[in-house]
Amino acid sequence: MTSGDGAAIYNIAETYPHNSGRMFIGDLTGLSDSALRRRDEQMASSALKFVTARHLVPHARQVEGDLALGGPAAGVDTAKTSLI
Secondary structure, eight states, X not given: OOTTHHHHHHHHHXXXXXXXXXOBOOOTTOOXXXXXXXXXXXXXXXXXXXXXXXXXXXXXXXXXXXXXXXXXXXXXXXXXXXXX
């Protein structure tokens, strides 16, 4: 794999459920720290691309948040971000 292949794979993984009425869920075996950061970015990109997030289901680690990784803790600005 080369740089940028991960984004292409996420694009395929998120486009298929959107187009087929399914859901893109988190890996049931867990997410690494780097995957947690990448997943946030890719899910935001997919939501903007399709103007909906109905096909996206955040992983439990995304819902919990992780301040150590530079991300918000659970509940931070949820009123504002839910409008996006």
